Amino acid sequence: MSGEQKQRRIVPIGPYHPLQEEPEFFKLIVEGETVVDLEIHIGYNHRGHEFISPELTYDQVPFLVERICGICSDSHPLAAVLAIEDCAGIKPPPRANYIRSIIHELERIHSHLLWVGLAGHFIGYNTVWMWAWRYREHILEVFEMITGNRNHYGAHKPGGVRWDIKPEQIPQIEAVLDVVEKKTMMLTKAVLDDPVIRARLEGVGILTKEQALAWSVVGPTARASGVDIDVRRDDPHAAYDQVPWDVIVLPEGDVFAKAKVRLLEIFESVKIIRGCLKNLPDGPIDIRIDEVPAGEGIGRTEAPRGEVFHYIRSDGSNRPLRHKIRAPSYMNIASNVVAVRGGSIADAALTLAAVDPCYCCTERMAAFEDGKLKFTGNELLRLSWEKTEKVRERFK
């Protein structure tokens, strides 16, 4: 096109693009290098959980919703059993509450480390990736020790938990926490003090507080935009009101703030687990539920990515009549429409990943122009790395 007006082009990312378990299709509308708009198509991974759940009994439902996501495979069952317990009006015994918090926070640590590693990979810091995933491994080993599985822990059931923490396991968990805390501290300092990472991430993909509220985003995405929300504190469940910890809130709203929130939250999680292990009460780990009466219940919990929301309507039988599930990414991904606007293509993959949707099919993303392959996934990655190199040059 002639004159100053640049031609608009479409850079498709997907459908088997980025974000870990959930293939999504992002249509970036660009003028030159600048992203001016974004269209999001989802549904490639729709498996009909809300349709299947009413066919299962309340005991089976947690196993179903556990399989919604492999990374936060603890948040959905926890929110579902909280909804069932809310509907039935029962409270689990104190020991179960503490174990719920411990499992849930261990999951947050491993999920945040996973994201930090991937973010490092995207900007060409593969050392960060290797480090973060190396330390994440210790947490998975703790899961295996407590629940028998590195993932899909099967930890929660209506009325309590399925796995107890044995006294001899407590010092082992504490030892792992010491290691992970020390190493994460080193990693955090290395990431937050690195001038190149700062220059690369600061000011990228900004989501303002007003936008965050209008799109009702949740979790670290909201907290990095100055929205002070955390379901663990605001709507206490499990043992979160029994131990001291802080909510991390930063005002900037860029990718750097999101990374910082996640890194600092790891230390809060360590604090919560230590507190819970120290004060772990004795007693049973579950109670018997005879029936779930007709009615409705809402359960919510703070997954690593934000609030998980489950609503259950019961007609008094042993199955839910309706089970509504809302994962945090549902709100966060939609907000990408405003976060990528005005940024460059080299930043787009990073910005889209910054809400931590789920990222691993990157190699399969491809961009077409006039029927010809323009960017492969690796080339988009290379664009991002080149930009980091340019920034690095400035600091030499």
Place this chain on the structure above:
Amino acid sequence: MSESLRMFQERFPDTKVFEKNPRRLYLTIPREKLTAAARFLHAERGMRLSIATGIDTRDGFEVLYHFSEDTTGIIYTIKVFAPKDDPRIEAQGSWFPAAQWIEREMHELLGIEFIGHPNPAPLLTSDTDWEPGRFPLRRDYERRNEAHER
């Protein structure tokens, strides 16, 4: 009684309130008051839309908008009814971006029409051969047909 609930009842005197427990409040209102009520909770009381739930019941469709008041930890659920022969509700996505996706989803899975929605296209089945007009979350949806066709 919470401050928001008191103000809500003053503003909408015909609200039916059900308090499941102090942090779970269900407010049933006539469907034509939905926009005013949602605007009140979000714009005036600063609440966040957690999500909305559509349910097909014997008497009609129930649509529940779950608003979260994060300063108190209370969830205010606005409940509206739409009869089966007229499943239409004012779209909240027209003024509230957070409601856009879920209203598209309820439209495609339950067949509830959201009047004034900026983009009523299917959300989950846009790139599939799922035929529009089949609503799997309706009670009369026949799963048998699905097995036969595939």
